[in-house]
Amino acid sequence: MSPKDILKNHGLKFTPNRELILGVFINNKHALSYNNLEALLAKKLDRVTVYRTLKSFEESGIIHQIHDGSSQIKYALCHGGTCSSHQHSDSHAHFRCEECDKTFCLEEIAIPEIKLPAGYKKESQSVFIQGVCEVCNQ
Amino acid sequence: MSPKDILKNHGLKFTPNRELILGVFINNKHALSYNNLEALLAKKLDRVTVYRTLKSFEESGIIHQIHDGSSQIKYALCHGGTCSSHQHSDSHAHFRCEECDKTFCLEEIAIPEIKLPAGYKKESQSVFIQGVCEVCNQ
DNA sequence: AGTTTAAACGCAACATTGTTGCAAATGTAG
DNA sequence: CTACATTTGCAACAATGTTGCGTTTAAACT
Numbered sequence: 001m002s003p004k005d006i007l008k009n010h011g012l013k014f015t016p017n018r019e020l021i022l023g024v025f026i027n028n029k030h031a032l033s034y035n036n037l038e039a040l041l042a043k044k045l046d047r048v049t050v051y052r053t054l055k056s057f058e059e060s061g062i063i064h065q066i067h068d069g070s071s072q073i074k075y076a077l078c079h080g081g082t083c084s085s086h087q088h089s090d091s092h093a094h095f096r097c098e099e100c101d102k103t104f105c106l107e108e109i110a111i112p113e114i115k116l117p118a119g120y121k122k123e124s125q126s127v128f129i130q131g132v133c134e135v136c137n138q
Numbered sequence: 139m140s141p142k143d144i145l146k147n148h149g150l151k152f153t154p155n156r157e158l159i160l161g162v163f164i165n166n167k168h169a170l171s172y173n174n175l176e177a178l179l180a181k182k183l184d185r186v187t188v189y190r191t192l193k194s195f196e197e198s199g200i201i202h203q204i205h206d207g208s209s210q211i212k213y214a215l216c217h218g219g220t221c222s223s224h225q226h227s228d229s230h231a232h233f234r235c236e237e238c239d240k241t242f243c244l245e246e247i248a249i250p251e252i253k254l255p256a257g258y259k260k261e262s263q264s265v266f267i268q269g270v271c272e273v274c275n276q
Numbered sequence: 277a278g279t280t281t282a283a284a285c286g287c288a289a290c291a292t293t294g295t296t297g298c299a300a301a302t303g304t305a306g
Numbered sequence: 307c308t309a310c311a312t313t314t315g316c317a318a319c320a321a322t323g324t325t326g327c328g329t330t331t332a333a334a335c336t
Contacts, residue, residue, distance in 0.1 A: 106254070126265075172293075173292090184314070189294065
């Protein structure tokens with residue numbers, strides 16, 4: 001699906017800036033911070049535009065936030081079409097490789113049920129794993 | 139154990155500032171960000187001092203970092219004496235209550251083994267759960 | 277195609293979070 | 307009590323993110 005179609009399907013206007021930013025996500029399999037994004041964007045976009053674009057992508061279910069150990073919030077494409085506005089089915093685990101320092105989604109693995117102590121109610125959970133990825137572990 | 143003893147046991151000098159900050163952690167069961175800490179410290183300490191104190195507490199195994207969904211890093215006391223310099227046995231889950239907006243450690247619950255895809259090597263993992271805590275869930 | 281209109285954009289300014297260098301103050305060992 | 311390394315506070319800086327506002331632009335509608 002082209003960037004244009006993705007934007008339209010999520011009810012967003014198609015603009016050159018959005019096409020650029022979405023393209024960077026499509027071409028990179030790992031999660032991106034604002035910092036990463038800026039480095040990958042040849043053309044300089046205003047910082048505000050980038051942040052606002054990230055926010056609208058997130059709110060329309062195109063990307064989701066990932067909090068890895070770093071101080072920056074990273075973003076990655078949502079897959080499977082299960083994400084929508086304000087309801088991210090962000091149920092997969094995230095993995096950061098300590099060698100290449102990339103963070104990505106592990107859609108494949110199942111996350112076992114985690115039991116809370118009595119009295120607690122669970123709304124969402126996130127599992128974050130650090131180690132060495134399959135590319136670096138060779 | 140008094141703040142003075144805790145500091146001595148971890149090889150840190152005893153100073154009024156450190157006593158104050160450690161006291162705030164002892165009196166609060168939940169994790170604290172710099173922001174929280176500043177609000178709880180009656181006496182105004184310099185921002186630099188607080189950050190440096192947090193860093194030395196962390197490096198000596200008194201507190202550990204917690205990354206909850208917020209943009210700020212939070213800290214909580216290490217329990218069980220299993221943490222030491224640069225080797226935090228941070229194997230428990232963390233929980234943030236959506237009602238009282240407090241984050242704390244769930245030392246009690248066991249975290250099931252999470253299997254990675256072939257080729258990946260796991261070094262550490264963290265489990266973060268959001269929901270309603272036992273106090274608010276009534 | 278031309279007009280309209282709400283959305284997107286860029287700029288300036290600001291807020292928060294965290295760090296670095298340096299000189300002065302202070303805790304602790306001897 | 308002295309000496310010395312550590313801690314502290316100040317000033318300055320850097321990174322990350324937000325807000326307000328006037329201008330531009332995508333796209334819907336004649």
